[in-house]
Amino acid sequence: MAIFHYTNHQNIDEAMLGFTAYCREHNLCVGLSHSLEAINVSAKCFLTDQNTLRYALKALFCTCEEEFEVFNKCFDVYWGKRKHEYAHKIKNSNSSNVTKKANASLVMMGFKPNGDEKDKEEEEDTKNVSGASRVQALKRTDFSKIGETDNRLLDEIAKQLLHQLNHRLKRKMESTKKGKIDLRKTIRRNIPKGDMLLELSRKNRKQEKFRINLLLDVSGSMDKYSFFLLKFIWSLKSHLKQIEAFVFSTKLVRITDLINEKELNQTLLNMSYHTDNWSGGTRIGECLRDFNENYAKRTLNGKSITIVLSDGLDTGEVGLLTEELRKIKMRTNKLVWLNPLKGMSGYIPEAKGMKAALSEIDQFESAHNLESLMKLENILADA
């Protein structure tokens, strides 16, 4: 393996190129244009002082604060006095905090190929009906009671419904468009009529973009539902642009970048590599605090909707949960809690976490079957 150090190069230009290659190796986003600029910098007498060179190259090579640390280490090793013995110790913090755990099996919890846990009666219900009524029934079937055969049909229905949902949402937003007079267009349109402005063109108001933040509980108690809900989030993401998604159990993981894949299977695979908090305990309060501290400022604004998908069975402190929910509510337009258990007949929110949360949230809905999820349309349309 080549040792990266400036003394290995004949002249300063080559040494600079060596440094860019070294930085690239440590996952800094350094392109060809950067190499050229780096050489340029050295030619502009930034080279005479080590700190000056460091600051100059730092401004060139880094694109966010988090990269400073890696850069500094690279710089020390490369330009320092033969420190390359420690080179192997540099680790990009961005990649190192990803723990690779092959727990794909956990992510796939929702799949039940043999369907041995199927509720017999429910199965009869859904199988004995056919055609349109079968579709209707499936829409109303609890996720925890859906078998492998119905699974595919459910996928189809979900796809269609989401398509409709997206279409209707757009229509609702368009009908409210009514803007200022657009003089530029008006003049254009009236050129054939001489200089009399008879027809007015209006500027359409820009489509209001609202962000949706989804926080999905993937703890053990949610196992039966989390797979379907994740699938729902995934398809929602492919239809609506501005979505931020997180999963939590004992800790919070941002999955927005992971659910970008076109294939659901690829998404699940990614997820299994990057998240290791499936089917654990539940500490909703602490996870929400993490959300508030690290992401809330970036993702929440007056036009955002925050949706928590959880059964509210919390093992953490109740006070913390309500406090963090209050903080979220202050920043977001609407705070919705979707609880799959609410679909069960006779369910009363008795779990202490859920009970406490009720006072802080704007809307409390069920999320146990497709039909209940489709009700989201109303929530989104009002926002």
Place this chain on the structure above:
Amino acid sequence: MIPEVKELINNFEKLGYTVEEELATVFLLMLKMQKPLLLEGPPGVGKTESAHIISQYLQTDLIRLQCYEGLDVSTSIYEWNYQKQLLSIKINENSGLSANEKEEHIFGEEYLLKRPLLKAITAVDKPPVLLIDEIDRADEEFEAFLLELLSDFQITIPEMGTIKSKHRPLVILTSNRTRELSDALKRRCLYHWISYPGLEKELKIVRNKFPEINVEIATQLVTFVEKLRKLSLQKSPGIAETLDWANSMLALQTNNFDKGYIEKTLGCILKSENDIQTVKTYDIEQLLDEIKA
């Protein structure tokens, strides 16, 4: 430190802006390479101020574009002065000019309303400083549009053709990081993160701005603010807030930086009711004793 950086620091000092070696180096690099600079950092650490100072230092115009959601071409680049155009058409109705002449007339520069970006490109004598403030508030579409402007420094107006810049403006972009900017934009810029200043630097800034203030009191005040930043508040006070607070002492003509005064004027540095309550639950006296010790 190379002499040029030192010179820059001294010059900025004279203009009332305290800058560390690192940021000064980045400024020098920006001036030499003519590359846009992206400044990120929490609110109130002097990102916008730095653009003002650079324009003062270079004795050139500062053109500012404040970004917001929904910012579009007609508010950021140019718009035709339609009212004037219509009037002109009416006036020239019977002048016997041909249609072509009329058209050329109403799409002349006289009828063009220049917005900040076009203004920056068409500056005549000197390259101006273009401040694109809080870029994170603008839509992603606008960010994508900026890419073209920042690499080619030209703007196309369909009726007039492409306008190329005579002098490359010095571009400073600021962001509070309420969302991540695209990699494409970041790649075209130098990057610097301004964080909260250290005790010494902040004290220097306060004393620079308000030379009348008592040194001991200024030290206590700055240390107190620094302590506040360590508490987990919703919004930590920036330098701007510290300066406000120091100013309040002068305005109220007090020389006592004690519990009573702090409680009365907490609104200068904390801008949320929750934060004020949080700080009040801490023992202010004890915090003060720690500072004095």
